[in-house]
Every structure is written in structure tokens, then in C-alpha cells.
């Protein structure tokens with residue numbers, strides 16, 4: 001290759017959006033010359049590096065956009081503390097596949113501090129590693145966002161944006177208290193995603209206590225019906241993990257220390 005051609009390569013590779021090849025081509029070209037690779041092998045090696053890094057960059061982007069709490073991982077979840085939740089089942093959910101392709105849902109119920117948010121965040125991280133897209137939101141924030149969109153007549157566009165996510169995690173669903181208009185945006189979201197895109201939600205109150213979430217009982221019924229139809233339900237009615245940790249003489253949760261292995265099992 002002439003000096004001029006070599007000098008224009010970085011520009012061409014930038015233009016073509018091939019940052020990995022741009023970074024590696026010189027080193028690989030030297031190796032290829034030294035070891036007498038065929039042109040096919042050289043080109044193949046460059047493409048493979050670009051593709052692998054592209055996948056890594058994609059997953060990194062998905063992690064950032066997900067807004068998942070970063071430190072809530074499956075490896076830190078103590079399954080012994082929640083006998084109703086099986087590790088094998090959760091691990092299978094982290095794989096995604098059929099349930100997520102069907103747009104099935106995950107519903108987690110239990111009092112505060114039992115690990116609902118931790119568990120669903122861990123599943124979210126697992127799914128992202130598998131290439132899925134996840135968005136974690138506090139339900140009250142989501143309602144405000146949808147409500148604002150509706151006021152500006154762009155609710156369909158906002159719902160379409162959420163459609164890009166294979167799983168939408170609505171944390172603290174039953175904390176939401178709202179008027180009729182707000183209630184219906186949440187219902188529209190549920191109806192829109194039904195059997196197409198998955199929803200996960202955490203709630204301190206069982207369905208029977210959701211009357212304040214949807215102002216009209218008929219709407220509550222219709223929403224619950226759609227959420228439950230294809231779903232996995234985790235009932236986590238155990239003692240608060242926070243309280244147990246505090247009683248075991250660990251640092252208060254405000255300091256965000258992880259429980260030590262002493263408390264496990």
C-alpha cells in the first residue's frame with residue numbers, strides 16, 4: 001500500500017464507523033505480513049474484532065440506558081432469605097428466550113425491604129448480558145412522563161419509545177396514587193404492551209389493594225387481567241432483609257454496606 005493510501009485509511013475507517021479496525025489494523029497488518037496470512041484471513045480477523053467489540057459496546061450502551069441499580073446482582077442475592085423464590089427459576093428467567101419473546105410479565109409482591117427491587121434488577125442485568133434491552137423506572141416517574149407526553153399530544157410517540165425495551169421494570173407500582181387521567185396512561189401502557197413486550201413490576205400491596213392505583217374498579221380488573229395472563233408471580237412475604245441485617249448487628253442500610261457472609265443461610 002502506498003504511503004498516501006495508508007494515510008487516508010484512518011479517515012475512511014472513521015467514515016465507515018469501524019473504530020476497532022481503525023485501532024487494530026496496523027498491528028494486525030504487521031502480524032499478517034510477518035506470519036504470511038492470506039488476504040482472506042487478514043480481512044476476516046479485522047471483521048471479527050470489529051463485530052465482537054461492536055457487541056460489547058452495544059451491551060455497554062444498554063447497561064447505561066437501562067437505569068438499573070448497578071450493584072443489585074444475582075451473585076449478591078441471598079436466596080436462602082426468600083424460600084418462595086427458587087434460584088434455578090430466576091436463573092432461567094435471566095436467559096430471556098421464550099417468556100420475553102411472548103411479552104410475558106414478572107410480578108413481585110411483598111412488604112418493603114424483602115429484596116423485590118434487588119431481584120428484578122438482577123434479572124434485568126442478566127437479560128442485558130443476553131443482548132436484551134431493559135428499562136428500569138419508578139412507576140411514579142413513569143406516570144409523570146406519560147402524563148406530560150399526553151398533555152403534549154405525543155403519548156403514542158412516548159409509548160413507541162418504550163417499545164424499544166424488551167422489558168420495562170416498573171418499580172413500586174402500588175405506591176402510585178393518582179387521578180383519573182394519570183391512571184389511564186398507565187392502563188394504556190399495559191394494554192399497549194400486552195402479549196408483545198414484557199413488563200415487570202414490584203408492589204407492596206397485592207392486587208386486592210390496588211383500588212387506589214386505578215380509580216375505576218373495572219380498569220383495575222382489566223389491567224390486572226392483562227398483567228397476570230402470561231406471568232411469573234413471586235410472593236416474597238418474608239421479613240425485611242434490611243431489618244434482619246440491622247438486627248444481626250450490621251451497618252445500617254444508609255451506609256449501603258453489603259451483608260457479610262455471616263448473615264447468609
Ligand code: ADP
Pocket residue numbers: 072076077078079081082110111112113114115116117118119202241242253259
Ligand atoms: P424491596 O424492593 O422489597 O423494598 P430491596 O430490594 O430494596 O427491597 O432490598 C432492601 C435492601 O436489602 C437492599 O440493599 C437489597 O440489596 C438488600 N436485600 C434484600 N433482600 C436481599 C437478599 N435476599 N439477598 C441480598 N440482599 C438483599
Ligand code: MG
Pocket residue numbers: 116117118171172202
Ligand atoms: Mg423496592
